[in-house]
Amino acid sequence: xxxxxxxxxxxxxxxxxxxxxxxxxxxxxxxxxxxxxxYNFSLIKINSFTDFLSLSIHGLAxxxxxxxxxxxxxxxxxxxxxxxxxxxxxxxxxxxLYFTTNLLVYATNFIDFIYYKYTFNxxxxxxxxxxxxxxxxxxxxxxxxxxxxxxxxxxFILCFVWIFLYKKVKITNELRKFNASYILSSILxxxxxxxxxxxxxxxxxxxSTRPINMLDASRYVTDASQADFVLNTPFAIIRxxxxxxxxxxxxxxxxxxxxxxxxxxxxxxxPKTKPNVVIFILESFAxxxxxxxxxxMPIPNYKGYAPFVDSLAQHSxxxxxxxxxxxxxxxxxxxVLAGIPSFKDAFTSSPYPKQKxxxxxxxxxxxxxxxxxxxxxxxxxMGFLGFGNILGFDHYYGKNEYNNDADFDGxxxxxxxxFFQYFNKTISAKKQPFMATLFxxxxxxxxxxxxxxxxxxxxxxxxxxxxxGYTDYxxxxxxxxxxxxxxxxxxxxxxxADHDNLIYYQEYGKDQNFHTVPILFFTPSEKFKGVNTDWxxxxxxxxxxxxxxxxxxxxxxxxxxxxxxxxxxxxxxxxSSDKYQMMSGNYICTFDGEKAVGFFDKNDKELxxxxxxxxxxxxxxxxxxxxxxxxxxxxxxIDKKLTLDK
Numbered sequence: 001x002x003x004x005x006x007x008x009x010x011x012x013x014x015x016x017x018x019x020x021x022x023x024x025x026x027x028x029x030x031x032x033x034x035x036x037x038x039y040n041f042s043l044i045k046i047n048s049f050t051d052f053l054s055l056s057i058h059g060l061a062x063x064x065x066x067x068x069x070x071x072x073x074x075x076x077x078x079x080x081x082x083x084x085x086x087x088x089x090x091x092x093x094x095x096x097l098y099f100t101t102n103l104l105v106y107a108t109n110f111i112d113f114i115y116y117k118y119t120f121n122x123x124x125x126x127x128x129x130x131x132x133x134x135x136x137x138x139x140x141x142x143x144x145x146x147x148x149x150x151x152x153x154x155x156f157i158l159c160f161v162w163i164f165l166y167k168k169v170k171i172t173n174e175l176r177k178f179n180a181s182y183i184l185s186s187i188l189x190x191x192x193x194x195x196x197x198x199x200x201x202x203x204x205x206x207x208s209t210r211p212i213n214m215l216d217a218s219r220y221v222t223d224a225s226q227a228d229f230v231l232n233t234p235f236a237i238i239r240x241x242x243x244x245x246x247x248x249x250x251x252x253x254x255x256x257x258x259x260x261x262x263x264x265x266x267x268x269x270x271p272k273t274k275p276n277v278v279i280f281i282l283e284s285f286a287x288x289x290x291x292x293x294x295x296x297m298p299i300p301n302y303k304g305y306a307p308f309v310d311s312l313a314q315h316s317x318x319x320x321x322x323x324x325x326x327x328x329x330x331x332x333x334x335x336v337l338a339g340i341p342s343f344k345d346a347f348t349s350s351p352y353p354k355q356k357x358x359x360x361x362x363x364x365x366x367x368x369x370x371x372x373x374x375x376x377x378x379x380x381x382m383g384f385l386g387f388g389n390i391l392g393f394d395h396y397y398g399k400n401e402y403n404n405d406a407d408f409d410g411x412x413x414x415x416x417x418x419f420f421q422y423f424n425k426t427i428s429a430k431k432q433p434f435m436a437t438l439f440x441x442x443x444x445x446x447x448x449x450x451x452x453x454x455x456x457x458x459x460x461x462x463x464x465x466x467x468x469g470y471t472d473y474x475x476x477x478x479x480x481x482x483x484x485x486x487x488x489x490x491x492x493x494x495x496x497a498d499h500d501n502l503i504y505y506q507e508y509g510k511d512q513n514f515h516t517v518p519i520l521f522f523t524p525s526e527k528f529k530g531v532n533t534d535w536x537x538x539x540x541x542x543x544x545x546x547x548x549x550x551x552x553x554x555x556x557x558x559x560x561x562x563x564x565x566x567x568x569x570x571x572x573x574x575x576s577s578d579k580y581q582m583m584s585g586n587y588i589c590t591f592d593g594e595k596a597v598g599f600f601d602k603n604d605k606e607l608x609x610x611x612x613x614x615x616x617x618x619x620x621x622x623x624x625x626x627x628x629x630x631x632x633x634x635x636x637x638i639d640k641k642l643t644l645d646k
Contacts, residue, residue: 007593011085011182011185011186013171013172013187014078014079014085014086014171015079017039017079017169017170017171017192018075018079018193018640020125020169021098021166021169022068022071022075024162024165024166025063025067025070025102025106026063026073027066027496028106028158028162029063029067029109029232030056030059030060030063031051031228031464032106032109032110032158032160032232033056033059033063033109033191033232034056035109035110035113035154036109036113036116036228036229037113039051039113039114039115039116040117041111041275042503042506043116043117043120043225043509044225044228044229045223045225045226045606046223046226046229050152050429051222051226053289054220055112055226055229055230056221056229056645057220058217058220058230059229059230059232060229061203061212062212062217062230062232062235063232063235064200064201064203064239065200065201065202065203065211065212065235065239066105066232066235066238067200068197068200068201069201069234070101070102070105070234071098072197072483073095073101073343074097074101075193075197077093077094077097078094079186079190079193080186080188080224081182081183081189083182086171086172086173087140087173088101088173089402091170091171095166098166098207099159099162099166099522100445100605101481102162102590103159105234106234106235107155107385108123108155108237109232109233109234110151110152110155110533111123111233112233112416113148113151114144114148114151115562116228116285117501117502117503118499118500118501118502118574119326119328120225120228120301120327120514120515120577121228121236121327121577121578122214122231122232122233122235122236123139123233123237124230124237124239124240124345125240125241126234126345126347128294130393130525136164139393139595141475141580141601143411143446143448144445145445146428147445147446148447155399155585155597156402160474162465166408172457174629175246175595177501178639188631190512192451194236194572195415196503197209199362203216207342210249212232212399213239213509213597214227214236214239214240214578215296215622217231217578219284222608223511223606223607223608224511224576224577224578224579224607225511225577227257227578228437228578230462237420239343240344240488245340245344245345245517245639246344246347246350246352246479246638247347247632247634247638248631248635248638249593249594249630249631250596250631251333251627251630251631252624252627252628252631255381255630256624256627256628258263258629260568260623260624260628260629261558261568261628261629261632262560262567262568262626263557263558263632263636264554264555264556264557265544265546265554265556265557265561266552266553266554266555267543267547267551267552267558267561267564268550268552269547269550269563269564270548270550271550271560272549272550272551272552273369273371273549273550273562274432274433274494274549275433275490275491275492275523275548275549276427276432276433276434276435276436276487276490276491276492277360277364277369277433277435277436277491277492277493277494277545277549278427278435278436278437278438278474278491278492278493278494279336279435279436279437279438279486279493279496279541280437280438280440280493280494280495280496281332281333281336281437281438281439281440281473281496281497282327282440282495282497283318283439283440283441283442283443283444283471283498284444284445284464284467284497284498284500284602285306285440285443285468285471285495285497285498285501285517285518286497286500286508286516286517286518287322287465287467287497287517287518288465288500288503288504288505288508288513288515288516289304289305289306289498290304290305290306290309290315290518291303291304291306291307291310291319291467292304292310292314292473292518293313293318293322293518294304294320295320296320296533297507298507299505299507302427302505303458303460303461305457305458305460305465305466305468305472306468306471306472307472307503308472308475308479308493309472309518309520311473312475312479312495312520312522313520315522315526315529316520316521316522316526316528316529317350317520317521317522317528317530317532317563318334318427318518318519318520318521318528318530318531318532319518319532319533319534319536319562320531320532320533321478321516321519321532321534321535321536322496322517322518322519322536322537322538323515323516323517323535323536323537323538323572323583324497324498324499324500324516324517324537324538324539324576325341325342325537325539325573325575326341326343326407326499326515326538326576327357327499327515327572327574328342328346328498328499329347329382329384329439329498329499329501330342330346330348330349330382330383330384330387331347331386331498332439332497332499332538333348333382333387333388333439334346334347334348334353334387334497335537335538335539336437336498336538336539336541337359337360337361337437337498337542338357338358338359338360338391338542338544338642339359339360339392339541339542339543339556339558339559340357340539340637341537341538341539341558341573341633341643342573342575343574343580344578345417347637348383348387349383350637351389352637352638352640353390355390355640355642355644356640356643357391357643358389358555358556358643358644359391359392359542360435360541360542360545360546361391361392361393361435362643363394363546363551363555364393364433364435365392365394367551368433369433369434369435370394370395370430370431370433370434370435371392371393371394371395371434371435371436372390372393372394372396372397372426372427372430372434372435372436372437373393373395373396373397373427373436373438373439374397374398374419374422374423374436374437374438374439375397375398375413375438375439375441376398376402376412376413376415376416376419376440376441377398377399377412377414378398378399378400378413379396379399379400379401381398381399381400381412382439382578384396384399384439384646391472394487397422397423397426398413399413399414402414402419402475406416407419409441409442409448409450410429411446411448412441412442412444413441414441414449415441415442416440416441416442416443416470416474417450417470417472417473417474419437419438419440419441419474420474420475420477420478421438421477421478422483422575423436423438423478424478424481424482424485426526427487428482428485428487430570432487432490432638433490434487439498440471440474441638442466442467442470442471442474443464443467443468443470443471445463445503446465446485447461447464447466448467449466449467449469449470450470453470453473456469456470457469457470457473460504461504462503462504463502464501464502465504477572483524488524488526489524490543491523491524492521492522492549493520493521493522493523493524494519494520494521494522494541494545495518495519495522496517496519496520496538497517497518498517499515499517500514500516500517501517507605510605510606511576511577511605511606511607512583512588512602512604512605512607513605514576515574515576516536517521518538519536519538519541519562521544521548528563532562534562534569534570535557535572535583536562536570536572537571537572537573538557538559539557539558539573540560540562541559541561542557542559543555543557543559543561543565544559544561544562544563546561547561547564547565548563548576554634554644555642555644556643557634557644558573569584569585570584571583571584571625572584573626577590577595577596577607579591579592580593580626581624582622582626582629583602584622584625585602585618585622586601586602587599587600587601587602587611587618587619587622588600588601588602588604588607589619589622589623589644591623591626591627591630592609593630595623596619596622596623596626597610597612598610598611598612599611599612599615599619599622601628614623
């Protein structure tokens with residue numbers, strides 16, 4: 001007769017092993033958090049070991065959500081009374097289930113070791129959507145592996161150690177009696193473990209009205225960047241997987257919107273003209289890299305890497321306080337051409353981009369312009385072709401139309417220099433007036449230049465610097481040839497970056513300097529010239545160009561003309577550190593979607609001193625403008641009122 005102890009009836013050993021296996025997940029998530037900090041320590045401001053430890057402990061709540069979501073099936077299969085739970089074959093099934101789910105999800109943490117340097121946010125579901133239109137995913141992935149081999153090495157080493165530790169504690173095969181005691185103890189275990197899992201997924205065991213979300217990470221920080229240390233990437237993806245952040249809000253009345261935002265613009269400041277419009281949206285060409293935009297920045301021994309843009313700036317109208325209205329390339333396209341910013345999620349990956357959109361493209365088409373978009377990557381890359389079709393471009397010119405793979409960079413697309421010359425040749429054959437936009441390719445990871453220019457450009461202090469030098473040189477060669485064309489003198493040129501990239505100077509690691517970009521308008525006649533230090537943003541380019549050409553009809557725009565707007569003061573509206581931010585006048589307002597949660601002096605670059613307890617009249621108006629902007633933005637997008645005929 002076989003004797004059974006109480007521990008067999010109550011499956012105590014099984015539950016201990018289950019706890020050990022879940023504990024391993026917590027351990028490796030914490031290791032990933034420490035590695036994330038090691039890779040991005042210059043961007044995440046943690047001033048003491050005490051703060052480091054405290055933030056790590058707060059991170060456990062977010063780890064719990066990610067780990068327990070990932071392991072729901074594993075936990076369920078482990079605790080249900082199948083009678084064969086301790087058999088080797090059953091434990092082998094659990095082993096593969098555990099590591100298939102955990103390692104796949106765990107790997108997303110390692111992506112942000114590198115990707116965080118570009119976005120300053122943990123990756124979300126929207127980050128995954130950006131890969132949807134890439135035709136050369138495997139080529140990009142292989143290049144990523146080669147360049148960042150150390151990240152992959154760390155991942156596989158940790159996987160090996162994780163598997164090794166998992167196998168150190170085993171469940172031995174035991175003879176079981178499938179009786180009432182076994183069933184009752186299993187039910188009790190199921191209820192207790194189920195309660196713990198539900199509480200862990202929600203993030204606490206209190207009677208809170210909602211589970212924790214990304215914003216909750218900011219409750220524990222003294223610097224906005226610390227929230228990304230508290231978070232983990234699986235949590236960020238899980239919490240944004242089925243979320244739709246495009247939701248109507250009712251915060252102010254229509255009169256407030258019309259007076260503070262003025263969503264319908266109409267200018268009559270210049271005589272009507274029809275110059276050509278040529279827009280360069282320069283990949284990752286951050287403000288940090290361009291000397292002409294950094295003369296007033298408090299950066300000792302500053303060096304820039306774009307000498308041609310510096311020279312062009314001397315004859316242009318430039319805005320040294322310019323911001324991107326998003327942090328991905330497709331965000332830049334919608335912001336610059338359609339005046340539609342992206343906040344927590346991209347407008348272009350929301351449920352709402354497939355609608356009629358009044359934009360620079362549609363307005364100029366109605367004025368008789370030929371419109372075209374150029375991007376040297378495979379057609380469809382970044383979603384540009386799809387969104388270009390929505391905007392209504394007459395022509396799209398990509399790698400397919402270029403039709404010469406000898407100039408392919410091996411990763412993204414055609415090298416900038418030859419593609420810029422192709423751009424010049426193609427638009428020179430067009431009838432005037434034309435509007436042409438080029439989105440560059442080469443100033444991007446994997447940070448290489450053509451072999452023939454290997455030692456031509458300064459290597460600088462990080463990998464982006466020589467790439468900026470190359471794209472700057474490509475611009476120089478474009479203008480050298482373009483100025484000989486008959487259309488050149490009748491053209492307004494715009495240079496702007498889609499977003500920023502690798503940071504070298506600590507000044508650009510401060511929250512207020514995230515996503516700063518150069519904004520430049522050049523006319524050969526130098527009609528518009530000077531240095532402007534007011535707040536400016538990508539969504540201002542669309543109304544500014546219409547003002548410059550003397551377009552006299554009303555049009556929809558959340559931006560403002562940078563050259564003559566009187567009704568709307570200079571401002572920037574963006575999403576940073578998991579909050580909306582509006583910068584205007586003397587203050588920066590941080591906004592949670594319903595109300596202001598912080599006010600900061602415009603000189604408080606790291607947003608460290610919240611002045612919300614000392615509100616004044618200017619702050620109150622700024623909060624109203626935040627509410628008005630967000631309300632009108634959501635309503636127009638959701639109700640499909642992005643044109644005036646709606």
